[in-house]
Amino acid sequence: MEENVKNESHAFRNFVTGVVIGSVVGSITALLLAPKSGKELRKDLESQASIILDKTGEVRNTLVERSEHWKEQANDAAIKLSEAVKSQTKEIVDKVQQVKREHMDSPEKVLEEAKERIAMLSKEIDELQASKK
Secondary structure (H helix, E strand, O other): OHHHHHHHHHHHHHHHHHHHHHHHHHHHHHHHHOOHHHHHHHHHHHHHHHHHHHHHHOOOOHHHHHHHHHHHHHHHHHHHHHHHHHHHHHHHHHHHHHHHHHHHHHHHHHHHHHHHHHHHHHHHHHHHHHOOO
């Protein structure tokens, strides 16, 4: 997703650069090649400068809108990632605590089972000794 946004941003930046450069070159070429008086040339220059400023303002507004959109997408992605990390962390902590509880109970259980088995073996040994007499 991030790479797609970068590609989109790069392509849009190239387009805007091309529009601005094309406008400037076209305006200068038209003004220099047109046979006009000084006053007419100044008026044309002012007019072209005004048009360029308007277009630049439009491009700026478009860039601001797109950057806000990209910012929202980045924030949404960050929130989703944060939630996923929190969820995974909680699951891991719960599992660790469960394993810890199981192993904490385990020594007592093992000791109890060992005692029971020792008692059973002791009883069997006594029975075997009694049967041999």
